[in-house]
Amino acid sequence: MDMLQMDLIRNNTFSVTEQNWQSDILASSVPLWAVVDGVSWPEIQSLLAENIPPHACLYTSTDPNTQRIAPWLVRVEPDSAMQALFESRDPATYSIIFFHSHKGLKQLRDHFRRYTMLLIPTIPDTPVYFRFYDPRVLMDMMTALDTYKLMLFFNGIEAFYIPNSYQLCLPNTIHIFPIPLDHVSLITDACLAIKPAHSDQLPPHASQSFRVSHSELQCFKELMQQRQPLNLATKLYQTYQGNFSAVHYERAAQLAVQQSSNYSIKSENEHMLLADCYLWLGPNFPANSPVAEALLSERDTKRFQRLIAWLQEEKRRIAQG
Structure with missing residues (x-):
């Protein structure tokens, strides 16, 4: 429910x-x-x-x-x-x-x-x-x-x-x-x-x-899960303010939550990184970014560090037009 x-x-x-x-x-x-x-x-x-x-x-x-x-x-x-x-x-x-x-x-x-x-x-x-x-x-x-x-x-x-x-x-x-x-x-x-x-x-x-009770605890957990994309969208907005529209922040946050299980993403920082990727690369990410898709598919513990470095380069490229 x-x-x-x-x-x-x-x-x-x-x-x-x-x-x-x-x-x-x-x-x-x-x-x-x-x-x-x-x-x-x-x-x-x-x-x-x-x-x-x-x-x-x-x-x-x-x-x-x-x-x-x-x-x-x-x-x-x-x-x-x-x-x-x-x-x-x-x-x-x-x-x-x-x-x-x-x-x-x-x-x-x-x-x-x-x-x-x-x-x-x-x-x-x-x-x-x-x-x-x-x-x-x-x-x-x-x-x-x-x-x-x-x-x-x-x-x-x-x-x-x-x-x-x-x-x-x-x-x-x-x-x-x-x-x-x-x-x-x-x-x-x-x-x-x-x-x-x-x-x-x-x-x-x-x-x-x-x-x-067990049912009350489960309800608290479900409410926290429903708030997760709202929390991600808020952090994106606080980071970039008017650089993107509210709709873009909310879409990126929703996609990050929906797709996180496909890439074994669990922590809040990892969710935030994925949402940041969707914000900058759009809803077709990571299919439109083979390098990022390969990094997300890895099981190396340092894959997220490499993804952060890759995203920074992408941001610079996009900013330069």
């Missing part, structure tokens, strides 16, 4: 709607909070130290190296310097989610700490890191998790807010389309609200570890 076709609004339990940042979100009397990814926003720790809003690290470790990659819970105080920084953050960094809640800092930290680690069926005794504060993962949760787990996650949360962006896997049933690849949009321009339809029906807080 195509996971994008799944009905996100299960039995009218949750809704996803477009919201206005200024009139719908900032104007609310409910306190606004953010969870920020330290990996995707490396400067966040120093910015918090400089501006000193109410905040807390979601990891217990006091090790500076660990805290640098940790998620941070932050109160978004009205008209503050941090609010301005959050509003200007590029959504393509996928580094922040927002939410409304009447709960205090300690209560929210205790709640969200439960979701920083995940138990999966394939390694049930070893927790893995879970980045629910990545807007793409938060939206995936709405599709992958069962209703009860989602209701637990929303306990004490009025609504989550994320910027609409190119790499969001939005179910067709909500009739909202992601931002196009070559369109620049801040959260103040395009914001999505995810909220429970009936907050009074939310279950009490659960203290057990956060774990997913």
Whole structure:
């Protein structure tokens, strides 16, 4: 089943709607909070130290190296310097989610700490890191998790807010389309609200570890696979900007994902190299490039180094006309 076709609004339990940042979100009397990814926003720790809003690290470790990659819970105080920084953050960094809640800092930290680690069926005794504060993962949760787990996650949360962006896997049933690849949009321009339809029906807080079933894990994997060409297209666009049209970036990314198994391509860098080849040589690659076709057919571990060198020469040749 195509996971994008799944009905996100299960039995009218949750809704996803477009919201206005200024009139719908900032104007609310409910306190606004953010969870920020330290990996995707490396400067966040120093910015918090400089501006000193109410905040807390979601990891217990006091090790500076660990805290640098940790998620941070932050109160978004009205008209503050941090609010301005959050509003200007590029959504393509996928580094922040927002939410409304009447709960205090300690209560929210205790709640969200439960979701920083995940138990999966394939390694049930070893927790893995879970980045629910990545807007793409938060939206995936709405599709992958069962209703009860989602209701637990929303306990004490009025609504989550994320910027609409190119790499969001939005179910067709909500009739909202992601931002196009070559369109620049801040959260103040395009914001999505995810909220429970009936907050009074939310279950009490659960203290057990956060774990997913086999079917939920499979759904997460399928959503990640569907996002792979979007990720490749984004990287191509960031590399070349206006040198090619968005359609060319997306076509090259799709072809790279579709054809990767024919050449035993597995890593992200290898996929990116193949997409780069399709971008410059067109959809008939590698049939129109016998040297590259021979390199791709090799099983030598250094074949990709030779392919990179070959592609650089081709780029120079094409640029020179």
